Amino acid sequence: xxxxxxxxxxxxxxxxxxxxxxxxxxxxxxxxxxxxxxxxxxxxxxxxxxxxxxxxxxxxxxxxxxxxxxxxxxxxxxxxxxxxxxxxxxxxxxxxxxxxxxxxxxxxxxxxxxxxxxxxxxxxxxxxxxxxxxxxxxxxxxxxxxxxxxxxxxxxxxxxxxxxxxxxxxxxxxxxxxxxxxxxxxxxxxxxxxxxxxxxxxxxxxxxxxxxxxxxxxxxxxxxxxxxxxxxxxxxxxxxxxxxxxxxxxxxxxxxxxxxxxxxxxxxxxxxxxxxxxx
Amino acid sequence: xxxxxxxxxxxxxxxxxxxxxxxxxxxxxxxxxxxxxxxxxxxxxxxxxxxxxxxxxxxxxxxxxxxxxxxxxxxxxxxxxxxxxxxxxxxxxxxxxxxxxxxxxxxxxxxxxxxxxxxxxxxxxxxxxxxxxxxxxxxxxxxxxxxxxxxxxxxxxxxxxxxxxxxxxxxxxxxxxxxxxxxxxxxxxxxxxxxxxxxxxxxxxxxxxxxxxxxxxxxxxxxxxxxxxxxxxxxxxxxxxxxxxxxxxxxxxxxxxxxxxxxxxxxxxxxxxxxxxxxxxxxxxxxxxxxxxxxxxxxxxxxxxxxxxxxxxxxxxxxxxxxxxxxxxxxxxxxxxxxxxxxxxxxxxxxxxxxxxxxxxx
Ligand SMILES: Nc1ncnc2c1ncn2[C@@H]1O[C@H](COP(=O)(O)OP(=O)(O)OP(=O)(O)O)[C@@H](O)[C@H]1O
Ligand SMILES: [Mg+2]
Numbered sequence: 154x155x156x157x158x159x160x161x162x163x164x165x166x167x168x169x170x171x172x173x174x175x176x177x178x179x180x181x182x183x184x185x186x187x188x189x190x191x192x193x194x195x196x197x198x199x200x201x202x203x204x205x206x207x208x209x210x211x212x213x214x215x216x217x218x219x220x221x222x223x224x225x226x227x228x229x230x231x232x233x234x235x236x237x238x239x240x241x242x243x244x245x246x247x248x249x250x251x252x253x254x255x256x257x258x259x260x261x262x263x264x265x266x267x268x269x270x271x272x273x274x275x276x277x278x279x280x281x282x283x284x285x286x287x288x289x290x291x292x293x294x295x296x297x298x299x300x301x302x303x304x305x306x307x308x309x310x311x312x313x314x315x316x317x318x319x320x321x322x323x324x325x326x327x328x329x330x331x332x333x334x335x336x337x338x339x340x341x342x343x344x345x346x347x348x349x350x351x352x353x354x355x356x357x358x359x360x361x362x363x364x365x366x367x368x369x370x371x372x373x374x375x376x377x378x379x380x381x382x383x384x385x386x387x388x389x390x391x392x393x394x395x396x397x398x399x400x401x402x403x404x405x406x407x408x409x410x411x412x413x414x415x416x417x418x419x420x421x422x423x424x425x426x427x428x429x430x431x432x
Numbered sequence: 433x434x435x436x437x438x439x440x441x442x443x444x445x446x447x448x449x450x451x452x453x454x455x456x457x458x459x460x461x462x463x464x465x466x467x468x469x470x471x472x473x474x475x476x477x478x479x480x481x482x483x484x485x486x487x488x489x490x491x492x493x494x495x496x497x498x499x500x501x502x503x504x505x506x507x508x509x510x511x512x513x514x515x516x517x518x519x520x521x522x523x524x525x526x527x528x529x530x531x532x533x534x535x536x537x538x539x540x541x542x543x544x545x546x547x548x549x550x551x552x553x554x555x556x557x558x559x560x561x562x563x564x565x566x567x568x569x570x571x572x573x574x575x576x577x578x579x580x581x582x583x584x585x586x587x588x589x590x591x592x593x594x595x596x597x598x599x600x601x602x603x604x605x606x607x608x609x610x611x612x613x614x615x616x617x618x619x620x621x622x623x624x625x626x627x628x629x630x631x632x633x634x635x636x637x638x639x640x641x642x643x644x645x646x647x648x649x650x651x652x653x654x655x656x657x658x659x660x661x662x663x664x665x666x667x668x669x670x671x672x673x674x675x676x677x678x679x680x681x682x683x684x685x686x687x688x689x690x691x692x693x694x695x696x697x698x699x700x701x702x703x704x705x706x707x708x709x710x711x712x713x714x715x716x717x718x719x720x721x722x723x724x725x726x727x728x729x730x731x732x733x734x735x736x737x738x739x740x741x742x743x744x745x746x747x748x749x750x751x752x753x754x755x756x757x758x759x760x761x762x763x764x765x766x767x768x769x770x771x772x773x774x775x776x777x778x779x780x781x782x783x784x785x786x787x788x789x790x791x792x793x794x
Binding site for chain 2: 310313314317318320321324325327328333335356357370371372373375376379380
């Protein structure tokens, strides 16, 4: 079986850019010649919107995959088919709330996705899981099926606190679910960063204008470095990113010269490296 | 002005850090267990032609960055000679474990004595298994391999166990003894469970608590159990002795010149530095028994007591009291500890009655 890498995009905060990263990093990987499947686990269905697709009929959603008797017929749709043939999506939507509730009753609840991906392997080089904004049963399913976790974060206190709790939950889950090999934290991606008008962002990113003193608490990058967790270059807040999403396009095809494309490329490159070091 | 945040980033991440550490401990345990079974398998499989051989000249002792030091520092001549004879007879029975270094050398994780013997015997090739290992993994396996062989002396063994625990828990070796003592005391005095111990140590505010988790305490126990010891016995019997033992005695034990319990007997005598080194030398060269050492100590003590009596009249008592008081005066704990209040009050009374008596003096 060809080696496949699966990456869960999680944050434990709403609006941090999970769906944005899933779409744009996925598209960048496809542009580099890899095949990619994007899974939308979030009941909010953002992925459908960001891919420019209509809401799928309930029978053709991820909900099917979360059934005990899933037959291996993956509900995949081509995405941005005018631009690429290498991106497929498996969509969620509101029905995922039901899927999550049902999961609780299953024997191998946390392993259902991993089990089905093992029993009915997909041919893609990469699978990205776009997770909901708060930790739930679907997170356990995604974590168990993943090799890596990617964490976008808006550098507000509230979101950082949420991300710290996410980390704690991930490390706890690795032990309680006995994940072997354990998924690794690929890194944090500071997103929607506003250095110009948000002191909180500057402080938390360690980019404050004022002199640093010993009493200052560590910045987010300091903290991550102490925990040996990678921190990607920050992505600035930019309306164009939202605009591209609204019309269902990846930023790269909507605004090829946009600076954030470099950020997505940086992340895609790290992901590619992980794949080549595995095989 | 810094922005006021009621919860600094470091506080937000504290629980995540603990969980990360616990996970790393579990993962490390699993890795090490796998490696250990490999080591056992290594020791038990007779060398076959399938084990690759490498040029003796390409091997080198394990090189580690500062702060990580090898467990074995001395190679006992007698033991080396014995090994040489055995190698001459039956060859090297067990492949070495090495890791490849950037300069092309093979760094020895396990088997340095076999390599030394082989060099002295002029063997040109050695069987070895090559494994990519990080510095920490290499040290950990070296420690485990050495401890498993049971041919370290007691000081080396204790050093190794401390190094192993420190490495696995990611705390400095210097801090470990006080942590071990504390756990031991909480257990032997109050029969505390790990949860209670953790609670006490967390309240303690000392940095010690930050790295300790329940899992870490259990892990320490597991490491001792691996080598058929307990934390309590190790702290009570060895750690105290090791901490109090002067460097000259430790060195002598490390070098295999004198046994640990003999050294401990010498240590307990509380001799002056000069008397100690004379006695140690005699114990080594004349290979004194423990009983002989004891007799010598008694003689030495009797003589020095005589000398003291002759030279130092009672006048010292004022200085002695003064010195003790000076020491206690600035030690805040003494004055705050409830248990000591009774003694303090007694002392106060005594001082009062002495003052009263002094006032009566002509
Ligand atoms: N760097 C950015 N600059 C400006 N807007 C951004 C940026 N990144 C994402 N956005 C926008 O912010 C909103 C939230 O992003 P996104 O939907 O990707 O986050 P999410 O983490 O998936 O949120 P949710 O938890 O609601 O699913 C979207 O409208 C998106 O287009
Ligand atoms: Mg989303």
